[in-house]
Amino acid sequence: MESVSFPPLSRVAVCGGTHGNEMTGVYMVRHLQKEKIDKIGSVSVSTVLTNPRAVEICRRYVETDLNRCFTEALLNSPVTDSSPYELRRAQELNAQIGPKGSKEAMDLIIDIHNTTSNMGLCFIFYSIDWFTLHILKYLQSKMASVEVRAIQLDIPIAEAYSLESVGKHGFAIEAGPQPNGVVRADIHNMVKEAVDHIFSWLQEFNSGSTFEGGEVEAYTLVKSIDYPRNPVTGEITAAIHSQLQDNDFKLLQRGNPIFMSFSGETVKYDGEDLYPFFVNECAYYEKKIAFHLARKIKLTLPPIKVTG
Amino acid sequence: MESVSFPPLSRVAVCGGTHGNEMTGVYMVRHLQKEKIDKIGSVSVSTVLTNPRAVEICRRYVETDLNRCFTEALLNSPVTDSSPYELRRAQELNAQIGPKGSKEAMDLIIDIHNTTSNMGLCFIFYSIDWFTLHILKYLQSKMASVEVRAIQLDIPIAEAYSLESVGKHGFAIEAGPQPNGVVRADIHNMVKEAVDHIFSWLQEFNSGSTFEGGEVEAYTLVKSIDYPRNPVTGEITAAIHSQLQDNDFKLLQRGNPIFMSFSGETVKYDGEDLYPFFVNECAYYEKKIAFHLARKIKLTLPPIKVTG
Numbered sequence: 001m002e003s004v005s006f007p008p009l010s011r012v013a014v015c016g017g018t019h020g021n022e023m024t025g026v027y028m029v030r031h032l033q034k035e036k037i038d039k040i041g042s043v044s045v046s047t048v049l050t051n052p053r054a055v056e057i058c059r060r061y062v063e064t065d066l067n068r069c070f071t072e073a074l075l076n077s078p079v080t081d082s083s084p085y086e087l088r089r090a091q092e093l094n095a096q097i098g099p100k101g102s103k104e105a106m107d108l109i110i111d112i113h114n115t116t117s118n119m120g121l122c123f124i125f126y127s128i129d130w131f132t133l134h135i136l137k138y139l140q141s142k143m144a145s146v147e148v149r150a151i152q153l154d155i156p157i158a159e160a161y162s163l164e165s166v167g168k169h170g171f172a173i174e175a176g177p178q179p180n181g182v183v184r185a186d187i188h189n190m191v192k193e194a195v196d197h198i199f200s201w202l203q204e205f206n207s208g209s210t211f212e213g214g215e216v217e218a219y220t221l222v223k224s225i226d227y228p229r230n231p232v233t234g235e236i237t238a239a240i241h242s243q244l245q246d247n248d249f250k251l252l253q254r255g256n257p258i259f260m261s262f263s264g265e266t267v268k269y270d271g272e273d274l275y276p277f278f279v280n281e282c283a284y285y286e287k288k289i290a291f292h293l294a295r296k297i298k299l300t301l302p303p304i305k306v307t308g
Numbered sequence: 309m310e311s312v313s314f315p316p317l318s319r320v321a322v323c324g325g326t327h328g329n330e331m332t333g334v335y336m337v338r339h340l341q342k343e344k345i346d347k348i349g350s351v352s353v354s355t356v357l358t359n360p361r362a363v364e365i366c367r368r369y370v371e372t373d374l375n376r377c378f379t380e381a382l383l384n385s386p387v388t389d390s391s392p393y394e395l396r397r398a399q400e401l402n403a404q405i406g407p408k409g410s411k412e413a414m415d416l417i418i419d420i421h422n423t424t425s426n427m428g429l430c431f432i433f434y435s436i437d438w439f440t441l442h443i444l445k446y447l448q449s450k451m452a453s454v455e456v457r458a459i460q461l462d463i464p465i466a467e468a469y470s471l472e473s474v475g476k477h478g479f480a481i482e483a484g485p486q487p488n489g490v491v492r493a494d495i496h497n498m499v500k501e502a503v504d505h506i507f508s509w510l511q512e513f514n515s516g517s518t519f520e521g522g523e524v525e526a527y528t529l530v531k532s533i534d535y536p537r538n539p540v541t542g543e544i545t546a547a548i549h550s551q552l553q554d555n556d557f558k559l560l561q562r563g564n565p566i567f568m569s570f571s572g573e574t575v576k577y578d579g580e581d582l583y584p585f586f587v588n589e590c591a592y593y594e595k596k597i598a599f600h601l602a603r604k605i606k607l608t609l610p611p612i613k614v615t616g
Contacts, residue, residue: 030543035571058593116487180590182487182588182593183544184548185548185568189550235338262496285490
């Protein structure tokens with residue numbers, strides 16, 4: 001493939017606390033702010049604690065999930081003092097690090113999340129973006145002890161609902177497993193190492209290095225599976241089966257156990273072979289999702305370099 | 309030691325949801341209630357979802373920690389509609405499965421908790437109680453794949469603050485690691501197996517078997533250690549070190565790493581050799597406890613049997 005040129009990525013936002021009980025991003029942003037780090041080499045860095053009220057009470061959100069508020073429709077809807085806090089905050093953030101779709105928007109937004117699922121280090125991104133995929137490929141080559149994966153959500157940018165969609169480029173980092181409200185050093189170190197490598201990549205890119213093309217793997221969402229529930233009360237009647245628990249990204253095949261009911265019965269999978277992820281994610285109980293299922297795809301990248 | 313006789317244990321309460329986001333007890337109680345299980349052999353069983361409002365919103369508590377409300381002083385304090393919900397609920401529970409210190413109280417109360425710490429299956433009890441220790445010894449002999457441990461809190465029964473202190477006998481079961489708001493099949497199965505064995509023990513005891521005396525180990529609390537904090541803001545500035553994380557009940561010695569600051573510095577332990585537990589328990593961030601330290605003790609049990 002022919003090489004593609006892009007302007008430098010000189011304004012980057014590192015965000016945490018979009019979900020107030022996902023502590024890796026919260027502590028990373030607080031530490032960067034305490035150290036007054038606002039420039040790394042050629043890159044100016046904005047650090048943003050995105051949902052401070054949710055962080056204060058250590059909950060995912062106060063009134064509504066902030067990370068579903070960044071669609072163009074919601075960002076442009078009229079708000080009053082009685083609008084949900086997170087909707088107002090989304091518009092503030094859009095003014096601060098966007099506006100979404102404008103030339104004033106940050107060149108790159110990285111939003112740090114945690115999951116109770118065993119997803120290791122995982123990028124989540126919307127449309128295919130050479131920067132995200134080149135950074136992914138770079139991390140895969142640099143972080144030998146961690147399998148770095150990526151999930152592509154096939155949603156048009158106007159409907160993209162999460163914070164990183166406000167930037168010219170952007171992705172979320174999911175890191176787990178980590179309980180809500182807890183900070184684990186292993187997860188913290190993994191994310192810190194990833195962020196350090198991302199800034200190294202940005203320096204190399206901005207200073208004129210060419211990054212060779214190639215192939216990367218990604219996962220695309222096919223469908224979501226809910227827990228078995230009591231049809232009257234709606235209460236869940238089964239847990240994720242031990243053979244599926246902690247096995248995110250391991251191929252799920254017809255006949256594999258997926259749930260174990262509280263009375264001891266096993267529920268088996270009955271569908272096409274797919275890859276589970278967000279297995280037993282805490283916040284998805286209320287969204288009626290026990291796990292997602294994905295297809296694995298290969299993406300071919302062109303070489304990229306900065307415009308000369 | 310000479311054998312000791314006790315009346316049968318015929319009225320037992322199995323409780324869950326004292327902390328509304330600790331899901332093993334919640335789902336176990338709901339399942340027993342759905343199956344209408346109110347008698348197991350010679351034992352009448354009460355199943356109690358103890359903090360239903362906290363369960364509904366999936367939080368530890370609504371207004372105050374229910375599991376600190378069962379001191380004699382709080383149980384006997386006047387309450388009004390404006391008293392904290394959990395204080396009123398504690399008095400309701402005391403009427404239902406107590407009253408504490410009375411002959412009407414349940415013979416045995418088992419309260420099921422979860423922790424984000426890697427504590428496996430752990431009993432927590434107050435004063436030395438032959439029933440608790442015999443049941444502990446029995447579980448240790450029956451559950452080969454799990455190390456069953458016990459923590460003794462050295463608190464007089466009048467000042468004992470947690471639900472199980474309302475029964476004639478009682479203990480909490482702590483099971484982990486499990487994130488708040490999540491149910492894991494491995495933890496659920498471990499606790500279910502323990503509860504099944506406890507009811508087997510009760511059948512054997514009530515039917516006249518003699519349980520031989522012997523020795524059991526327990527841990528007694530020595531002190532608690534807080535996270536390093538920013539002296540101005542109070543925010544924590546370090547995570548539990550990876551070498552301590554998940555190593556509950558492994559001897560901590562002078563010079564072992566205990567914290568890793570977010571800027572990468574290691575903090576080492578500087579005290580007498582003790583056993584850490586509740587390492588990185590989510591709910592203890594607000595209580596300013598990073599982990600507890602315990603001393604290991606040996607307790608000698610007499611043989612016990614039912615009064616003839």
